[in-house]
Amino acid sequence: MYQSFIGLEVHIHLLTQTKVFCSCRSAFGDEPNTNVCPVCLGYPGVLPSLNREALRMGAVVARSLGCAIPEKTWFERKQYFYPDMPKNYQISQFASPLGQNGYLDIEGKGSRKRVRIRECHLEEDAGKMIHAGTVSLLDYNRAGMPLLEIVTEPDLETGEEAELFIRHLRRIVRYLGVCDGNMEEGSLRADANVSINLRGRGLGSKVEIKNLNSSRFVRLGLDYEIRRQETMLEEGRAVAQETRLWNENRDRTEPMRSKEDSKDYRYFPEPDLPVFVPDVEFLASVEAGRTELPLDRMKRLVRTCGVTVEQAELICDEKPLADYFEAAAAEARNLGHGDDAPGRIAAWLLSDVKRVLNRDRISPETIFSLALTPKRLAELAGLVSAGTVSGKNAREVLEAVLAEDKDPEAIIRERGWERITDPELIAGTVRSVCSREEKALSDIAKAMLDGNEKRRAALETYLVGKILAATGGRADPGITRTQLGVFLAAYSPDR
Structure with a gap:
């Protein structure tokens, strides 16, 4: 009956060393109000100076999302009063954003959807307010940090789709190395705009949900808001255009303020910053900063390495992990290990290697520093x-490679862990073990007389386990079963 329209405004902190319009350190977690200066505190008479690296990083993201870079771009002043915005205006972009008219394809549960990107614009972040009882504290360290805002068209329809979009975008900016994607620290956060209407009637009254700091909250907030608006329309009430906050403790959205239109911000060109005209050198540096995107890489690995879709998705979740996998697969090809080697490497990487990373709290970013090299x-x-x-x-x-920094083959020789494949040697171990397992042998004979194949197979598996244990797991399981079969064929409980 109703159709929902969802557009996202995703804000990412760019990983520059300094802020976007001054030379203050741009970092999370420092002592409050230590990374500040007259420029980012909005003192009278100061002049901003554009951080070219922030502009380049923003353009890399824009181009990776299929956006066009305009022939010239500039900054405007966005007028509003927030307690955590020292200047009482924000330097942002409006008329000619850095990236325009792109898209991002999202895939999930076997379906694919193209989400149009309206624009990517560069701006400065506000400070941070901390509310403690009746006291509000202000930390201006974040004020002036370079913020890229990615604005979509209202092409999404459900909270689940919006969550998927956030996850895809987060992975992309991490791949590009321009943002750490840490939503808990606020380096990637989202505002969601949602409206519903009778199907075929177009957009309804837009409600914005502010500062959603996890992809899960994006989904929960939007699902709640869609239900809330449906209930209001069914009851004959109008949905007010407003800004709301997600209350994670009560699992609901709550009113914050009335929603502004762009005219309310009274944009005008920033007089202290010149128009930026991208030159050939700048555009070349942008293209050099691009990389193969996660979704494209996943498809290539499935096509060329023979890994499953599920394996490719897990491998490509983190770029260093995918780089490590491809390096190991290349080494396997150089060693002549066969076309199925990448699949075996993927299985090891996603099971035992990831287990070690998780156990020892090793970040995937440092995987190449492990003693377990790709080779x-x-x-x-x-x-x-x-x-x-x-x-x-x-x-x-x-485990020994990681602890001792030695090659696997050397460790196997030192420990005597080579697999035993000599049938006579294994046959001797079979006889030795079975000499201590008379009850199991008797039970096997009884199971064979009774025609109880399930019981017989279980007892044989038990004996195989005992034989393998006696060789420290070195005996070849196939040869062990064969030799056990030979022994049992000749075995007589009455002898």
Whole structure:
């Protein structure tokens, strides 16, 4: 009956060393009000100076989202009063934003959707207010940090789609190295605009939900707001155009203030900053900063490396992890390990290697500094595939490589962990183990007489486990089963 229209305004902190219009340090977590100067505190008579690196980073994001860079771009003053905005205006972009008319394709649950990007504009962030009882504290460290705002068209329809968009965009900016994407610290946050109307009637009255600092809250806030507006329309009440906040403790949106239009901000060109005309050198630096995007990389890995879609998605979630995987796959090809080697490497990376990273709290960004180099991981996966070492011992080899910084093959030789493939040697172990397992042998004979195949198979598996344990997991399981079968065929409980 109703159709919902959702547009997002996603703000990302660019990872520049200094703020966008002054030389103050741009960093999270420093002592309050230590990274400030007369410029970012809005003292009379000061002049802003544009951070060219912030402009370049913003343009890299814009181009990666398919946006066009205009022939010239400039800044405006956006007039409003917030207690955490020292100047009582914000230097932003309005008439000619840095990036225009792009898109982002999102995929999830087998479906694909193109979301149009209206613009990407560069601006300065406001400070931060901390409310403690009846006291409000102000930290201006964040004031003036470079902020890129990415504005979509109202192409999204559900909270789930909006959450997916945020996750895709977060991964992209992390891949590009322009934002750490930490929503808890506020380096990526979103405002969501939503309206509903009878299907086919177009946009309804727009409600904005401010400062959503997790993709989950984006979904929950929008789902709640859509239900709230549906209820109001069904009751014959008008939906007011307003700004609301998401109350995560009560799982609902709450009124904040009436919603402004662009005319209320009284934009006019910033008189202290000249128009910026991108030259050939600047545009070349922007193109050099681009990289293969996560979704494209996932598809390529599935196509060229033989990994599953699920594996590719997990591998490509973090760029360093994907870089490490591709380096290990290339080493495996150089070693002649076969076309299926990348799949084996993916399995190791996503299970045992990630287990170690999580256990030791190692960031994926530092994975190349591990003693387990891509070449060593390729060698280890190859040794397992060739039957040189068992999977159980290979996990111990992995731990030893990390602890001792040695090659897998050297560790296997030192520990005596080579897989035993000599049938006669394994047959001797079978006889030795079975000499201590008379009850199991008797039960197998009884199960065979009774025709209880399930019981017989379970008992044989039990004996195989005992034999493998006796060899420290080194005996080849296939040969072990064969030799056990030979032993059982000749076994007589009455002998």
